[in-house]
Amino acid sequence: MKLELIVPVKRKQNWKRNYQIAPLGMMYVAALTPPDIDVTITDENIETIDFDKPVDLVGITSMTAEINRAYEIAGEYRKRGVKVVMGGIHPSLLPDEAIQHSDAVVVGEAEGAWHDVINDFKKGRLKKTYSSETRPSLENMVLPRRDIIKGKRYLTSNIIQTTRGCPFSCTFCTVTKFFGNAYRCRPVADVIREVESLDGDFIVFIDDNILANPKRAKELFRALIPHKKKWVSQSSINLARDDELLKLAAKSGCMGMFIGIESFSQESLRTIKKSVNQGFPAQDSIKKIQDHGILVEGAFIFGLDGDNRDTLMRTVDFAVKMRLSAANFFVLTPFPGTSVREQLEGEGRIIEQNWSRYNNFTVVFKPKQMSPEELQETAILAKQQFFSYPSIIKRHFTKNHFPPTKKTMYSLAWNLFRRRLTTKRP
Ligand code: B12
Ligand code: SF4
Incomplete structure (x- = not known):
């Protein structure tokens, strides 16, 4: 067959x-x-x-x-x-x-x-x-079939998932709806066995939040140290609030984290239920993570009810000032199954039902303080400004960062690639 x-x-x-x-x-x-x-x-x-x-x-x-x-x-x-x-x-x-x-x-x-x-x-x-009657256990999972993909055509096939689910319930996110609220972790020994099965020394841990259980994350990072890998992943910003965790992440080879900063407005964070980001100034956390040699790629949401063109463009200035290694200005998107969809549907604010436009770049709803067109233009302008040459130079080359490290050079290459996309419309 x-x-x-x-x-x-x-x-x-x-x-x-x-x-x-x-x-x-x-x-x-x-x-x-x-x-x-x-x-x-x-x-x-x-x-x-x-x-x-x-x-x-x-x-x-x-x-x-x-x-x-x-x-x-x-x-x-x-x-x-x-x-x-x-x-x-x-x-x-x-x-x-x-x-x-x-x-x-x-x-x-x-x-x-x-x-x-x-x-x-x-x-x-x-x-x-x-469908499975219960959420599957992550113990003793099969190893993904890397042998049947055309590995050389990808940036990397060293993709590992070490956890599923998320204990948070941000209103715009599909992860909890799909993988559940319980944070399931693979045994560290299983993950290490998978790490040992890989060629090359670069790994992408595609977990949605690799450190939602800090005790387990520390165990994983400790176990990774002797393997001398370089890795990137996604985490919440509270990485900065645990010194031991931060040090272990850096020591185990963490080159960069993709972090959902979402908004600098505490009120907006409250409305999207991004509880893990609330109450701590994002700038202090970002700086602390960067000071440990970990690059921060930030994700922001554009189009929240408190947003207008000025607040959004200030977000861009801020992202440049914080020297984020890269940033994503995602347009709020009411994906099926999310509570933001229920809210916008209830308020009659969804203007596009074509799923192919649900790509986090195209505006598919009526924002509160802007027209859809204005939000669209602002999101495009934000990308162009963030990936402009002056911004790239400012974020990568400072007196303190000279001569540039290998990590800086990777980040630079990523920025130049991303820059090419800023002129493309969704
Ligand atoms: C890696 C990733 C990407 C990569 C994908 C690269 C790749 N080759 O896989 C890239 C960067 C391209 C990407 C892009 C986008 N992504 Co993305 N991505 C992810 C992420 C973080 C991990 C995906 C993954 O590998 N999961 C692990 C595997 C094991 O899970 P899985 O794919 O779901 O597969 C399991 C089951 O679903 C099932 N299954 C899956 N397929 C099939 C098929 C069959 C036949 C069967 C039987 C079973 C089955 O079996 C698997 C094992 O249990 C997820 C979050 C997540 N936790 O999944 C978001 C996620 C999938 N992305 C999301 C979004 C929104 C996007 C973007 C729109 C924007 C963005 N945020 O970047 C774009 C869309 C692309 C586009 N064309 O516009 C949303 C999806 C929402 C939705 N309703 O579609 C997610 C859930 C993140 C979130 N926070 O909500 N993404
Ligand atoms: S955005 Fe991140 S923290 Fe919030 S529910 Fe999704 S995965 Fe969890």
């Missing part, structure tokens, strides 16, 4: 090729597939789908922004008589929609559900939906 797993991309973006990371979710689904099945992964980020390749079953993953393309792909296969199973974030949030375009939908994590799909398919009795 031949199984084809597909990662859709809504439009060809060749510039992205060498900056893509390998698709971990599909590498897990492949690893969960019984060994008698011949499984391949086709990732549209780096290759073209051959719809006429003979396959028995197709699995498609999708975030919201890619879902229209995912449905298109499903249609092509179904036209050829091939059964299609959909899974991942968007189909899990809206299974009733996804089943209109597929033969079965896996709601939630594949562990605990995928075996039933395969067994039922083999018996010719696919059900419409599948």
Whole structure:
């Protein structure tokens, strides 16, 4: 039996090729597939789908922004008589929609559900939906199938997930809805075994917040030290509030953290329930993390009810002043399943239902203090200003940072790449 797993991309973006990371979710689904099945992964980020390749079953993953393309792909296969199973974030949030375009939908994590799909398919009795009865344990997980992806075409395939779920419930975020409020951690020994199985010394830990349980994070960082890896991840800003944690992160090879700063307004943080950021000035925390040699890439949300053009452009000035190594000015996006969607829907403020515009760049709702057009222009201007040459120079070269370190040079290369994208409209 031949199984084809597909990662859709809504439009060809060749510039992205060498900056893509390998698709971990599909590498897990492949690893969960019984060994008698011949499984391949086709990732549209780096290759073209051959719809006429003979396959028995197709699995498609999708975030919201890619879902229209995912449905298109499903249609092509179904036209050829091939059964299609959909899974991942968007189909899990809206299974009733996804089943209109597929033969079965896996709601939630594949562990605990995928075996039933395969067994039922083999018996010719696919059900419409599948899901694991309980949240899968992260002990003794299978190792993602890195051997079947075209590893050399990615920036890296050393992607590891060490935790799932998030104890916080920020109103705009899908993570808690999908992976749950309980913070599940893989045993540190399992993670280290996976680290040891990798080639190369650079790792991306794609956890949503690698240190939501500081005791466990310290254990992980201590165990990483002897392996002398360089790594990046995502964390909450309270990394700065625990000196031991911060020192261990740096010592274990942390080069940079992607941190959701979201807003410098305490009132806005309150309305989006970003409790972990409240009550501490972000600037002190950022400085402290940077002083430990860890680069900070910040994420901000544009379009909160307290935002206007001036406050947003002040955010950009601030991000430059704080010498963030990079910044993302995401437009608030009411993804399905989030409480911000419920709120904006209730207030009749959603103006766009086309999922492909739900990409964190396009304005799909009516902001409170601006027109949608003004918010759109401000978000574009913010990127252009932040990635302008004067800003890049100011953020990377100071008297204290001379001569530039290898880390600074990586950050510089990342900024020059990001700069090329600032002229592109969504
Ligand atoms: C890495 C990542 C990316 C990478 C993806 C690269 C790659 N090759 O994977 C990049 C940087 C490209 C990216 C981009 C974006 N992302 Co993103 N991303 C993530 C992140 C942090 C991790 C994804 C991951 O690997 N998870 C781990 C794997 C194991 O989980 P998984 O993919 O869900 O797979 C499991 C199940 O879903 C299931 N499954 C998945 N697919 C399938 C398919 C089948 C057939 C089956 C049976 C099962 C199944 O099985 C897997 C094992 O259990 C998630 C957050 C998260 N926790 O998932 C956000 C997340 C998916 N991203 C999100 C968003 C919003 C975006 C962007 C719009 C903007 C942004 N914030 O950058 C863009 C969208 C892209 C676009 N074209 O516009 C949202 C999605 C919201 C939504 N409703 O779509 C998330 C959830 C973050 C959040 N805070 O809400 N992202
Ligand atoms: S934004 Fe970050 S802290 Fe908030 S719920 Fe999502 S993953 Fe958790």
